[in-house]
Each structure stands twice: as C-alpha cells, then as structure tokens.
Amino acid sequence: MRILVAEDDVRLAALLEESLTEAGWTVEVVHDGRTAYDRLLSDVGIDVALLDWMLPGTDGVTVTRRLRDLGLTTPVLMLTARGAVRDRIDGLDAGADDYLPKPFDLDELLARLRALHRRGSSSLEAPVQVGGLLVEPASRRVSRDGVEIVLSAREFDILHLLVSHAGRVVTRLTILDEVWDGETDLRSNVIDVHLASIRAKIDRPFGTDTITTLRGVGYRVDPSPGAVR
Numbered sequence: 213m214r215i216l217v218a219e220d221d222v223r224l225a226a227l228l229e230e231s232l233t234e235a236g237w238t239v240e241v242v243h244d245g246r247t248a249y250d251r252l253l254s255d256v257g258i259d260v261a262l263l264d265w266m267l268p269g270t271d272g273v274t275v276t277r278r279l280r281d282l283g284l285t286t287p288v289l290m291l292t293a294r295g296a297v298r299d300r301i302d303g304l305d306a307g308a309d310d311y312l313p314k315p316f317d318l319d320e321l322l323a324r325l326r327a328l329h330r331r332g333s334s335s336l337e338a339p340v341q342v343g344g345l346l347v348e349p350a351s352r353r354v355s356r357d358g359v360e361i362v363l364s365a366r367e368f369d370i371l372h373l374l375v376s377h378a379g380r381v382v383t384r385l386t387i388l389d390e391v392w393d394g395e396t397d398l399r400s401n402v403i404d405v406h407l408a409s410i411r412a413k414i415d416r417p418f419g420t421d422t423i424t425t426l427r428g429v430g431y432r433v434d435p436s437p438g439a440v441r
Contacts, residue, residue: 213329214238216255218248218263218272219291228262235322245270252279258286260328265292265303273306280307287328291316330369330390340375342433345414345422347375356418366391367410370403374423374433383430407431 215237219225225241232239240258242248245267252261252275263272276288290303290311303311310324339348344357352368354361363371369391374382387403407423415422424432 214240214257214259215325216248216251216258216261217241218243218245218261218267218275220244220264220266220268231318231322232325237325244268245272245275248272249275249278252284252286253282260325261286261288262325263288263290263308265290265294265299273303273308276303276308277306289321289324289328340372340378342375342378342422343420343436344418345375345420347372354414356414356420359418361413363410363413367406367413370406371410371414374431378433378435381426381430381432386430 213236215232217225217228217232217239219228219241220243222243225243229239229241240251242251245263246269248261248263248267249270252258263275265272267275272290272292276290279286279288287309288307290308291314292299292303292311293314294300300311300313309328312321312324339346339350341347346355347368348354349372352365354363354368354371370387373387373390384403392402407425411423414420422433424434426432
C-alpha cells in the first residue's frame, strides 16, 4: 500500500512517515501543495493521499479540487487545524473523502486510512450478483430486480462483504475488522442493528430472505436466496 503524505510541518511529517511505515505502508513525503499535485497527477500507483489543508504554494483543498476536476479518484484524507463546520464542508465539497482535525489520535488516523484504502480498492472490483440482488462496488449502488435500494455507507460495506463471500460464513469478528477496523466492542449489538436495517431494505419489500444468521458463528449469504416462508 502506497501513501503520499503532504505536510509542511517537518517534525509532524517525519512522525507520520515513521508511524505509517511501521504500519506497513510505503510512504512518500512532500512539503508543499504544488509537489503533491504533480505527484498525484503523474503516479496512479498511489493508493491514498494524506494532505494538510494549509500547504504552502497550493493548499490541500485546491489540490483536491483540481484533481477531481481532472477525474482522478485517489482517496484523499485532509488534515486540518480548522475547526469550523463550514471549513470542513468546503474540504469535503472539494472532493476530499474524509477529514481529521489536528491534533489527532494516531490510531484513529490509521483506521481512517485503512478504510479509505478499502473503498479505493473496492472501486476496482466487479459487480456481485446474488439472485436478483446486484451490488456494484465502483458506484456503491445496490439494486434488486432493477429496483435501486439506498443503503448507508456502513450498510453497503457490510452487505458487500457478505455477498463477496456468498456461500461462506462471515464471522462477527471479521465484520468488525473489515468494516469497523476492530474499533467496536464485539459484545455490542451494532452489527445486529445494521443487519436488521439491511434486511428491511433488501429483503422485506421483495419477500426474500438473503442473509442467514448462524447463532454463535456469524452470517451467510446463500448463493440462491429463496422466498421468505
């Protein structure tokens, strides 16, 4: 996994390089916006960009906006010392995928970067179809029998994980690791709440039953889901 870090604070940049390298990333560091823009424009092998908002030369928001205008979809996490909601909205509207205010917790930064990398990787995956249910990672769209179904980002990630392993059991621990980066207590009912919502959207209106709960084990999507009995 390759990450471009654009940070003009030399000490923070060095800390990020060391921490991300220890976490298994291949890290490249630049210290100004123009260089970050040129590297992202010329190197499609970068998996995630970590951009400081207040970069000298060209700020991180402008870099992101220009990349998006050119159709580049490299995931961008914006670091910002700005705390105003309006500033954060401007960053997201410019095309940033996520933001993290300074000072930040390193573990949270790593979790957010892993999540962005997963989303970026999923955009290259082929659509998955189970019965009449179609899950399209590139557009993050879900439909059944041609009817579009609106899921939250977390619901989509759970469903995509399950249908990608159709016919096999996916444990609760796997879901926590893949969707929440292990940050949620296994004893929490957060998975059950999300699965109840997913079932209400993809099955109940269509009279189908896609996801089987195996108590104490996990969940399984059957390759040919049947009607609800």
